[in-house]
Amino acid sequence: MLPRELQLPRRETKLLVLLIFLLCCSEPMIQTTSTALSSKMVSALQGETVKAVCAQNIEETEGFAITLRRNSSSTELCYIQLGNFTIWSRNCTERINLEYDKPTKGFYVVMERVSVKDSGVYSCILDKTLPPPVRTQSQSNISLTVSALPVVEVSLASSSPIDKETTLTCSAWDFYPGDIQLSWSKGSQLLTNSTRNDSLFHNSNGSYSYISNLVVSKHDWNEFAQFSCQVNHSTMKMPVVKNLTLTQSEKASLDYTLWSLVIVFGLLAILVAIIVAKSVKLRFKSTSPSSAERGLPETAETHPPQESQSDTTYSLLTHYPGSA
Incomplete structure (x- = not known):
């Protein structure tokens, strides 16, 4: 029993007890999430396939989701939902995928045929979706540099x-x-x-x-x-x-020039020959009428030579009746 001078008034005592009670009851309602952030440097040559760690040491995947973005953009390059190490849904852009590796218990970002334009920083976020609310478990950044040989x-x-x-x-x-x-x-x-x-x-x-x-x-x-x-x-x-x-x-320059000249002149000669042949053929057809147009029979007949007009007149005079 405290001395009277150390005892608090009844009203203040009730307020203090109420405050302690509220603090004790509200502590389980405060949700704290521990997010592990890591960063990796990845280098590749243009045209190669890149494989980088996205999330690792995942003991269970029931109700998890993984999202890949570039340069803190809101656009999702790849998103998958998991349940008991099974992919429920997947939505990834061309050349990009997320793969799970059972021996290492990790997820990997796979980018095929990378180009110089693919260089940049990519963020890979692992979220716990079940039970709600969604809680971020880990986030890793991948800094990709793509080089190209001249x-x-x-x-x-x-x-x-x-x-x-x-x-x-x-x-x-x-x-x-x-x-x-x-x-x-x-x-x-x-x-x-x-x-x-x-x-x-x-x-x-x-x-x-x-x-x-x-x-x-x-x-x-x-x-x-x-x-x-x-x-x-x-x-x-x-x-x-x-x-x-x-x-x-x-x-090389001389050979190329000579062969070019030979080919060009050869083509020109062939073209001229074709034009001349067609011209001769057309001219022959236009200047040579057919046998029907000339009125000649198909087979010619041979006639004996005829006497002249003077010989015929003389013959008639010699055979005329009464002539001496």
């Missing part, structure tokens, strides 16, 4: 006997990221100040292309000269080198 080509852009210089072109197509190293050399000599109008292009699919033009004088462009274009990119294990020599380029 396609390297070297060619003779322009050259003729009257030109004082020749232009060689080295092209690197459809690569990502945009940083690239390109250099020219003649034999073992590095050429640094002979390029003209080099250009870096940003393609519509998110990749890049680079074109370099090397100007070579006729003095340097001789039969024994070999020019090389070297391209280095972060996606390559080692640089790519493309070579071009005078004999290769000029012989």
